[in-house]
Amino acid sequence: xxPPAENTNAQPNALDSLITTAVQEGxxxxxxxxxxxxxxxxxxxxxFDPAHVRASAEAVAALAEQTELFEVVEIKQANIDDTxxxxxxxxxxxxxxxxxxxxxxxxxxxxVQPPGKDEDWESSPFEPTxxxxxxxxxxxxxxxxxxxxxxxxxxxxxxxLGKDFDLGLALFIEGEEEFGSRSFANFLTENKAALxxxxxxxxxxxxxxxxxxxxxxxLRGNVTFRLTVRTLEHASxxxxxxxAVPDAMLATIKLLASxxxxxxxxxxxxxxxxxxxxxxxxxxxLRAETGLLPGVxxxxxxxxxxxxxxxxxxxxxxxxxxxxxNASNTLSPSISVKVSVRIAPGQNATDxxxxxxxxxxxxxxxxxxxxxxxxxxxxxxLVDTSGSAFGEAKRAMKxxxxxxxxxxxxxxxxxxxxDLVRVFPSxxxxxxxxxxxHSRAHSPNESLHLGVFARSVLSxxxxxxxxxxxxx
Numbered sequence: 001x002x003p004p005a006e007n008t009n010a011q012p013n014a015l016d017s018l019i020t021t022a023v024q025e026g027x028x029x030x031x032x033x034x035x036x037x038x039x040x041x042x043x044x045x046x047x048f049d050p051a052h053v054r055a056s057a058e059a060v061a062a063l064a065e066q067t068e069l070f071e072v073v074e075i076k077q078a079n080i081d082d083t084x085x086x087x088x089x090x091x092x093x094x095x096x097x098x099x100x101x102x103x104x105x106x107x108x109x110x111x112v113q114p115p116g117k118d119e120d121w122e123s124s125p126f127e128p129t130x131x132x133x134x135x136x137x138x139x140x141x142x143x144x145x146x147x148x149x150x151x152x153x154x155x156x157x158x159x160x161l162g163k164d165f166d167l168g169l170a171l172f173i174e175g176e177e178e179f180g181s182r183s184f185a186n187f188l189t190e191n192k193a194a195l196x197x198x199x200x201x202x203x204x205x206x207x208x209x210x211x212x213x214x215x216x217x218x219l220r221g222n223v224t225f226r227l228t229v230r231t232l233e234h235a236s237x238x239x240x241x242x243x244a245v246p247d248a249m250l251a252t253i254k255l256l257a258s259x260x261x262x263x264x265x266x267x268x269x270x271x272x273x274x275x276x277x278x279x280x281x282x283x284x285x286l287r288a289e290t291g292l293l294p295g296v297x298x299x300x301x302x303x304x305x306x307x308x309x310x311x312x313x314x315x316x317x318x319x320x321x322x323x324x325x326n327a328s329n330t331l332s333p334s335i336s337v338k339v340s341v342r343i344a345p346g347q348n349a350t351d352x353x354x355x356x357x358x359x360x361x362x363x364x365x366x367x368x369x370x371x372x373x374x375x376x377x378x379x380x381x382l383v384d385t386s387g388s389a390f391g392e393a394k395r396a397m398k399x400x401x402x403x404x405x406x407x408x409x410x411x412x413x414x415x416x417x418x419d420l421v422r423v424f425p426s427x428x429x430x431x432x433x434x435x436x437x438h439s440r441a442h443s444p445n446e447s448l449h450l451g452v453f454a455r456s457v458l459s460x461x462x463x464x465x466x467x468x469x470x471x472x
Contacts, residue, residue, distance in 0.1 A: 044111035087183025088175035097168025105197035108146035109177035146203035205433030221380035247331035264299030270355025278305035309409030378415020
């Protein structure tokens with residue numbers, strides 16, 4: 001499958017034309033509000049100041065209030081799992097449906113990833129900077145643009161239809177998605193009545209490219225954990241005992257190497273793959289979008305997108321070990337690594353975690369002591385594409401972008417979608433987004449393509465206006 005051909009036959013009706021004009025005229029203020037949100041360093045990780053996340057929630061709540069469309073706007077928190085610890089603040093805003101109209105839940109998140117090293121950025125990570133047709137900054141794409149795509153769509157609705165339209169709305173802007181959404185399940189349970197909806201738009205995914213929209217129909221799940229390997233009670237001299245005493249670094253390297261075969265394919269028994277078609281996607285495109293160095297070969301077997309969307313992957317994302325600068329001639333007694341496992345659609349995360357534990361137990365060398373902790377699980381997700389809202393979403397994308405939308409799989413994970421399905425089993429889930437393959441979400445120089453952003457806002461505004469106007 002190749003990206004679809006351009007649509008030259010679309011004839012917008014009067015409502016579509018009015019919505020299009022309202023979106024276009026509102027873009028300068030939308031980008032200004034996005035820039036203000038990006039300036040708030042709302043990193044939700046435990047090591048960062050939670051006051052910034054609170055400030056971000058307050059800013060989002062103020063923007064929701066300013067639409068004058070909601071009956072209730074609140075900042076709320078829920079407990080993490082079964083503890084007394086509260087999760088990060090989220091914004092919830094609601095208005096009731098009228099005259100038999102449906103209710104739509106709009107989800108995004110206002111927290112962001114840590115920026116990393118300032119020297120890796122071409123401009124300050126929390127000072128939004130426009131270069132060419134992109135705006136750079138942490139959260140500019142993931143996911144403060146998702147927040148603003150919802151708000152900008154609602155502003156266009158208000159400007160065209162007034163404040164008294166029939167469509168019901170629930171706005172849910174979470175504050176800890178980048179830290180595992182650990183209070184999400186409790187938040188849904190405590191706010192189930194307020195968040196109940198016929199359709200849920202999750203604005204936190206990708207588009208095919210800068211000129212082709214996509215709607216996500218498959219997401220991998222995740223099993224993330226810390227792995228600690230111990231072989232010694234204390235460090236010992238590497239010259240005196242090296243060659244006879246296994247150090248933790250050696251044991252860790254050998255254990256980690258067992259996760260993959262020679263081609264780089266995951267070699268953990270019990271981790272499954274999903275059988276699904278994928279669009280055409282060349283190695284050249286992979287290299288262009290990822291920065292893969294010349295001479296470095298891609299991993300795995302099968303089509304490239306099947307490796308990313310439909311097969312498991314394992315990545316070591318961090319290592320606690322002596323640094324090169326501080327290395328001494330000693331045998332390391334203990335090494336810890338952070339491991340991120342992405343699991344294919346169709347597999348349960350609990351079963352995948354059990355398979356990983358069994359693999360670690362059977363492949364630990366030298367009888368080393370191994371501990372797996374700090375475990376986070378998220379189930380994968382497959383979208384039901386048969387619903388009417390799904391079809392309306394694809395039609396709105398085609399009209400806004402001028403080309404058909406690609407049905408996209410995503411190698412990343414949005415684990416809370418499984419919670420949404422559990423709590424709202426009859427709701428249609430529409431996973432959209434404002435990112436493109438060059439957005440570099442989570443990386444230095446994260447950016448938002450302004451053309452993609454404008455077309456994404458228009459897609460959602462058209463969809464909401466049409467759902468409001470649909471016969472019932």
